[in-house]
Amino acid sequence: MSRPMRGWLTATLVAAHRLTATARGLTFSVPDWPGSDAGQHLDLRLTAPDGYQAVRSYSIASVGPGSEVELAVERLPDGEVSPFLVDELELGDGVELRGPLGGWFVWRPGDTRPVQLIAGGSGVVPFVAMTRSHARAGSAAPMRLLYSLRTPEGAYFRDELSQPGPHVTTTYHYTRAAPPGWSRAAGRLTAEDLERATLPPSDGPLTYICGPTGFVEAITAALTTLGHSPDTIRTERFGGT
Known part of the structure; x- marks a missing residue:
């Protein structure tokens, strides 16, 4: 259904909810998002004020067409990116996303196998x-x-x-x-x-x-x-x- 986009897309956090004591669901508005197939993932990039950048990959919980992308992030004890996403990212804050990525680990409705x-x-x-x-x-x-x-x-x-x-x-x-x-x-x-x-x-x-x-x-x-x-x-x- 979807093809990976070239380059990074601007994403704004529009909804967030606690999944567990250490995990958070995050929904981003991404105006140019092409949609995704079930099982695909994306890259997320954070840029610090001094220009330092960190990139991590996350599976996509949302599926199909639309401009909203849902992720679920677990805070890792020694993490560099996940603690910020779980504990500090606020509604209206922006990140950069690249994707969707991956075509092997996907399920499509046309497949009728169990x-x-x-x-x-x-x-x-x-x-x-x-x-x-x-x-x-x-x-x-x-x-x-x-x-x-x-x-x-x-x-x-x-x-x-x-x-x-x-x-x-x-x-x-x-x-x-x-x-x-x-x-x-x-x-x-x-x-x-x-x-x-x-x-x-x-x-x-x-x-x-x-x-x-x-x-x-x-x-x-x-x-x-x-x-x-x-x-x-x-x-x-x-x-x-």
């Missing part, structure tokens, strides 16, 4: 865009999201993802602390968890995995052991400060 999404922590952001695109298109393709996070309090977009649509389901997994009465004790995802909570290889799903490098590599290895073809698995690792 879809399995597996997120680690803030790696859920591109999947928010995918579930939104799925709902907007009225797609009947089965889509499942397995969302692994440390604690219940760390969930992004919980209300939205818990009721995503008739053909989309979300399963939560907790690695450090689970809610009272949860059916499984907190702990890392295992091959048995994946076999129980994800679409089987026999369904021929297209699988997307996003999260820290170690998480992505472990999940990918487990899925291939379960019989998923590497050709059907798409991965994205996130990072930056």
Whole structure:
């Protein structure tokens, strides 16, 4: 749908809300934004008064045409950019954006294959865009999201993802602390968890995995052991400060 724009675009913060104790949702008005496909990302640039510039990449939570771009930013303890975006950026402030970027880690409504999404922590952001695109298109393709996070309090977009649509389901997994009465004790995802909570290889799903490098590599290895073809698995690792 969209093609990357050349050069940097001026973006103004028009809305912000707290996602978790350490994360913030940010919506920017970008008059020349061309729209984005579900799963794409962008570069964000900050320029200090002395001319110093810092650039970081962020997944895009919004999807489709329009001049507003939604991001979700996690404050990293030793971060250079994320603390400013989470704690200091105010409505009306400007940043620069370049994008949308990426054409591999995307989902488009024309694809009718079953879809399995597996997120680690803030790696859920591109999947928010995918579930939104799925709902907007009225797609009947089965889509499942397995969302692994440390604690219940760390969930992004919980209300939205818990009721995503008739053909989309979300399963939560907790690695450090689970809610009272949860059916499984907190702990890392295992091959048995994946076999129980994800679409089987026999369904021929297209699988997307996003999260820290170690998480992505472990999940990918487990899925291939379960019989998923590497050709059907798409991965994205996130990072930056």
